[in-house]
Amino acid sequence: MVEQLSVFLENESGRLATMCRVLGDAHFNMHALVVADTSEYGVARIICDRPHAARRVLESSGFAVSVTRVIAVGVPDTPGGLADILERLDSAGVNVEYLYCYVRPEGAIAVDIFRVEDPDSATDALQLGGFTLVRAAEIYEPDAA
């Protein structure tokens, strides 16, 4: 299971920059960042080293942060690779809230990050289906809560 930071951001100029600067100044390296936005606010989802420590740093700077458990799956480099995963989840009755993709620099392998309602049963379903789950330590430096 992979732990992702979710940060609530008001739609205010410079807010995302401030958040990145706080993380940068405290030497937290980000591996993936995606921002979901509405007209009034956004939620930044971040895969970074030592997510729990990063959460504390952001909170002490006044950000609303939560740590969310997500699933990381190595995507086969063939057409229809993602469709296979989604069909597997669908047939297991797992509802996907959102997903995003990033490419690991080492080896040019794509990793898809899934946020699902029930990560444990999703993990089981994917493992039974023969998909490769990516462990936290493979993509960032995990830490304890």
Next chain:
Amino acid sequence: MFQPQYEAMPAGELGELQLSRLRTVLERVYANVGHYRRSFHEAGFRPDQLTTLDDLRRVPFTVKDDLRRGYPFGMFAAPLHDIVRVHSSSGTTGQITVVGYTRGDIERWSDLMARTFVCAGATADDIVQVTYGYGLFTGGLGAHYGSERLGAMTVPISGGNTARQVQVLRDFGVTVLACTPSYALLIAETARELGVDMRSLPLRVGVFGAEPWSEAMRTQVEGALGITAIDIYGLSEVMGPGVAAECLHKTGLHIFEDHFLVEIIDPDTLEPVAEGERGEVVFTTLTKEGIPVIRYRTRDISRIIPGQCACGRTMRRMERVTGRTDDMLIIRGVNVYPSQIEQVLMGVPGVAPHYQVVLTKRRSMDQVEVHVEVGPDIRFDEIRALEGLQKTVSAAIASALAVSVKVKLVEPKSIQRSEGKAKRVVDLRSEGANQ
């Protein structure tokens, strides 16, 4: 009771005391204050014509502007030589007004604030942290003198520096906290951040006032601090804190009627409302020497709660102030008090108690935005959950108050915290802030 001979006085005896004191104070202002001499003349009234308390209705009302016009000392009824202290109103609604106290006024005020602390269950064995601001504001020194009069150990820390407030509360073993209710919440929040468990401290009672607050907020403060929260009432124009106070039965605030004559009027017709009806609270000070006020319109909205209190005090009770005639919002024809919005927010899980109502105008229509902080319990990872929360809040406000508002979620701590009075309403309507 601190002064049972007055606090539990039979109604008939109290009426006689009020009448004789009223006659004295009317004579005092008639002789010493130009404003009252003129206004009594215009109304064709002389103090010697007063034979019953109801005759007071022949006397004109006093409003805030009358006090402003007298700035700084024009409304004093005692020579400056006899004034030993001045305070001023907080000026939240305009130019400040100055109030003066004779030595006797300070004595009586101390007694009344001691009554207030005893109402809240305090004794000489308590340690009272006075977090109301000291200075021109009446809260700090008012509470201070009352706490000392009671004989409690008094900690005159004044407002501000919340981390130090928490430290002193813990290290001194403080048992009674006197401050505004919104500042009490800030203290609770700061203690949590500092890892101090307020519920395990000896703190037992909060004596909270100086701003309108709701029953839901009481529940929240009591839970967060592990205390009994008592509502107190006062205003500098009338004396300061110590005009009325809840006892531990929490069924309304006992008005100290031996010193303050209360009327509840309809703010439009200026006629008295029917017994128990809500209206504007009007006070006449019966014993003040420095700056008595006669039929002073407070703008506060309340009512007299019928019946007797189980505590044995005969002083009648007023309901907690639910709003002011001048902060009442008229939103598309519906009367709304900010405290009602707060009441609704307190009932929605995941919403922090910090909110601000922002009023703007769009094509001559009033627009209301309620800014609510995202609390730690919200699952804000999912936009769906955030949108759901916005819908829940606006639906709750719509069903409770019959007005539609736009709910805006904001980051934690982005709404200014109060160290004195919370700024709950930002009115941009007159600034041409068309959006």
